[in-house]
Amino acid sequence: PFQVAAVKMDDTDPTSRAPAPLGHKAQGTVSYDTPALTALLSDSENAFGLELQEPWASMVMSGVKKVETRSYDLHPKLRNRSIYVIASHAATGGNPLCDRPKMGAGTVMGMVVFGEVKSYATEEAWEADGALHCVSAASPHAWRPGTPSYGWVISEVIPLPEPGPSPEMRRMHRSLFQVRKS
Numbered sequence: 392p393f394q395v396a397a398v399k400m401d402d403t404d405p406t407s408r409a410p411a412p413l414g415h416k417a418q419g420t421v422s423y424d425t426p427a428l429t430a431l432l433s434d435s436e437n438a439f440g441l442e443l444q445e446p447w448a449s450m451v452m453s454g455v456k457k458v459e460t461r462s463y464d465l466h467p468k469l470r471n472r473s474i475y476v477i478a479s480h481a482a483t484g485g486n487p488l489c490d491r492p493k494m495g496a497g498t499v500m501g502m503v504v505f506g507e508v509k510s511y512a513t514e515e516a517w518e519a520d521g522a523l524h525c526v527s528a529a530s531p532h533a534w535r536p537g538t539p540s541y542g543w544v545i546s547e548v549i550p551l552p553e554p555g556p557s558p559e560m561r562r563m564h565r566s567l568f569q570v571r572k573s
Contacts, residue, residue, distance in 0.1 A: 431569065432468035440475035440557070442488050442497065442566040448478035450525055452500045452550045458509070458524040458542040460532065463565055465508050465543045473502040473549065475570060477557050488560075488568070495556035506546035510539070 431437060443451060443459070450456035477497040479488050488497055511517040517534035520542055526532050534540050560568040
């Protein structure tokens with residue numbers, strides 16, 4: 392089974408500090424352009440994970456879903472960089488991951504690399520990519536007027552032969568987590 396080094400996130404360790412987590416229910420566009428976050432993202436010793444609900448996590452890992460949609464842009468320092476895909480079970484009756492999930496709160500499915508990021512300014516642009524992002528118009532995650540919509544284009548998928556429990560992590564921004572490497 393897959394294993395990420397289980398390093399306890401320690402608030403007293405200055406290398407593990409990040410801006411206060413914004414939580415998964417944050418509304419609107421929030422800037423990530425803070426010096427502390429940019430430094431965190433620039434450090435190659437840091438690994439990052441993206442929380443995806445099922446069935447979307449499996450759809451990304453199987454190559455069916457080619458664009459991940461969000462209401463916020465992907466930080467440029469996370470583009471063209473491997474990011475862990477961490478499946479939560481919120482869509483199937485479970486809870487989304489909390490700001491500091493314990494080991495095993497989610498499932499690491501593999502890694503993904505996002506290249507280009509599209510901005511969907513109109514519903515027509517959103518619908519034109521429907522076969523790529525697989526989000527139906529009836530979904531609560533569909534395009535909504537007045538809400539920013541972005542498409543993170545998947546350039547590489549690295550599935551694990553056997554998914555495994557997620558390590559301890561810290562929410563960094565919305566559905567993005569810092570995962571410390573040992």
